[in-house]
Amino acid sequence: MTDGTPKLRLYNTLAREKQAFLPIDAKNVRMYVCGPTVYDYAHIGNARPAIVFDVLFRLLRHLYGDDHVTYARNITDVDDKINARALRDHPGLPLNDAIRKVTETTAAQYQKDVQALGCLNPTVQPRATEFVLPRADGKADMVSIIQDLIKRGHAYEAEGEILFDTRSMADYGALSKRPLDEQQAGARVAVDAHKRNPADFVLWKSSSADEPGWDASFEVDGQKIPIRGRPGWHIECSAMSAAYLGKVFDIHGGGLDLIFPHHENEIAQSRCAHGTEVMANYWLHNGFVQVEGRKMSKSEGNFVTIAELLETDKFGGRAWPGEVLRLAMLMTHYREPIDFSVRKLQEAENLVARARSFIGNTPASNVPSEFLETIGDDLNTAAALNWLFSQRGEGIAAGEFRAAAELLGLDFTAKQLDADEAEKLTARIEQRLQLIRAKDWGEADRIRDELLAEGVQLKDGKDPATGERITTWEVNR
Ligand SMILES: Nc1ncnc2c1ncn2[C@@H]1O[C@H](COP(=O)(O)OP(=O)(O)OP(=O)(O)O)[C@@H](O)[C@H]1O
Numbered sequence: 395m396t397d398g399t400p401k402l403r404l405y406n407t408l409a410r411e412k413q414a415f416l417p418i419d420a421k422n423v424r425m426y427v428c429g430p431t432v433y434d435y436a437h438i439g440n441a442r443p444a445i446v447f448d449v450l451f452r453l454l455r456h457l458y459g460d461d462h463v464t465y466a467r468n469i470t471d472v473d474d475k476i477n478a479r480a481l482r483d484h485p486g487l488p489l490n491d492a493i494r495k496v497t498e499t500t501a502a503q504y505q506k507d508v509q510a511l512g513c514l515n516p517t518v519q520p521r522a523t524e525f526v527l528p529r530a531d532g533k534a535d536m537v538s539i540i541q542d543l544i545k546r547g548h549a550y551e552a553e554g555e556i557l558f559d560t561r562s563m564a565d566y567g568a569l570s571k572r573p574l575d576e577q578q579a580g581a582r583v584a585v586d587a588h589k590r591n592p593a594d595f596v597l598w599k600s601s602s603a604d605e606p607g608w609d610a611s612f613e614v615d616g617q618k619i620p621i622r623g624r625p626g627w628h629i630e631c632s633a634m635s636a637a638y639l640g641k642v643f644d645i646h647g648g649g650l651d652l653i654f655p656h657h658e659n660e661i662a663q664s665r666c667a668h669g670t671e672v673m674a675n676y677w678l679h680n681g682f683v684q685v686e687g688r689k690m691s692k693s694e695g696n697f698v699t700i701a702e703l704l705e706t707d708k709f710g711g712r713a714w715p716g717e718v719l720r721l722a723m724l725m726t727h728y729r730e731p732i733d734f735s736v737r738k739l740q741e742a743e744n745l746v747a748r749a750r751s752f753i754g755n756t757p758a759s760n761v762p763s764e765f766l767e768t769i770g771d772d773l774n775t776a777a778a779l780n781w782l783f784s785q786r787g788e789g790i791a792a793g794e795f796r797a798a799a800e801l802l803g804l805d806f807t808a809k810q811l812d813a814d815e816a817e818k819l820t821a822r823i824e825q826r827l828q829l830i831r832a833k834d835w836g837e838a839d840r841i842r843d844e845l846l847a848e849g850v851q852l853k854d855g856k857d858p859a860t861g862e863r864i865t866t867w868e869v870n871r
């Protein structure tokens with residue numbers, strides 16, 4: 395950074411090309427990422443945006459300074475899927491209590507999951523329900539944004555709903571490159587008879603007595619229309635991003651599936667409510683985690699939860715450490731699809747083991763400039779990791795290796811064992827000794843390699859008194 399300009403280029407979905415990243419304010423670089431809808435455990439697919447944008451957050455902090463980046467990732471805690479889950483799981487509770495139970499446990503589990511994957515906490519994690527009605531602190535809220543949209547002629551009321559009028563925005567569809575006419579062709583007109591245009595979407599919908607709702611009233615053509623209701627999904631992000639990052643900010647991220655309709659509609663709402671040319675300057679989208687060529691998703695039922703992967707033997711007959719999953723994700727460029735497999739995790743685990751034995755307990759020094767440049771080229775973690783591992787033993791110092799890995803959020807130093815871990819370790823060593831006695835060398839080696847990847851090095855020897863095989867261990871710190 396000799397000329398003072400950060401070397402970062404990002405593929406911008408809005409422009410369909412890689413562009414030099416120039417922040418609006420280098421003293422406060424602002425990024426918003428759509429977070430989880432908290433009704434169920436997060437799966438490996440949901441882990442991908444958390445990891446990818448955590449790497450970008452770390453890189454931005456590296457380039458602009460830790461205190462000069464604001465990263466907001468919301469928690470969607472109002473959604474019809476949440477209501478359904480609350481009714482199913484807690485039929486005895488009043489609906490609001492049941493909903494709170496579902497959202498609080500799911501959100502807490504999500505925090506635990508992403509922390510285990512080495513993700514930093516975002517600067518702020520707003521919850522949608524706190525941004526529905528006008529706030530005492532004057533931060534942006536959904537009801538006021540909807541009212542502004544009505545006032546500016548971009549929204550209308552029909553059958554107890556407030557809808558966004560897509561025809562009122564000249565360049566609606568610019569992000570997904572779907573012209574309105576195309577969208578109209580396949581629309582189910584009969585179902586949406588109350589809409590002016592088939593592409594119009596809900597900003598606010600009325601709630602029945604047994605649905606969660608907020609008392610709001612909207613002024614339409616000089617008339618107050620009270621609607622006890624709930625927000626549409628898209629308006630949540632328009633409000634929370636404006637609340638923390640302002641009307642126009644730098645980066646907006648999420649998975650590829652969010653480009654349309656979610657991000658398209660966020661843009662429509664925010665730009666039309668605020669009268670701005672853009673909502674965010676750079677739109678980034680991660681590719682899918684796939685299983686046999688299909689997107690991992692709850693509705694497909696082809697998912698493994700993060701908790702299952704880390705804590706049970708559901709995937710590949712064993713539990714996997716968080717940094718192995720993280721590395722496995724970063725071995726593919728964020729815009730490419732990842733086919734998720736046991737082999738991929740094993741490959742990552744081998745690399746973790748090699749990195750551990752190389753780094754030992756060396757403290758971190760400087761991030762090598764070639765590594766930084768490669769990451770700065772549209773977050774090319776795959777190429778950067780290739781380069782890094784090819785340099786091991788070829789001149790790069792262990793401290794530089796460690797600094798580079800830390801920039802990706804990969805901690806390759808071994809942890810100290812607590813009592814619980816020590817007990818588990820003893821059991822695995824005993825299990826391995828039994829396998830050796832049974833001449834099952836393959837399985838015995840697998841346990842040794844697994845432990846190595848976790849930072850525990852086994853040493854085989856003989857008890858000098860009895861001549862019996864014994865195993866000692868040390869932690870690579
Ligand atoms: N298979 C996947 N690969 C990569 N990203 C994904 C995948 N599935 C969901 N995401 C992303 O995870 C984030 C969290 O989204 P959300 O909680 O709404 O998940 P979801 O859409 O309910 O998941 P699902 O698609 O399984 O229903 C979004 O950015 C979404 O794009």
Ligand SMILES: [Zn+2]
Pocket residue numbers: 427428429631656660
């Ligand atoms: Zn969003």
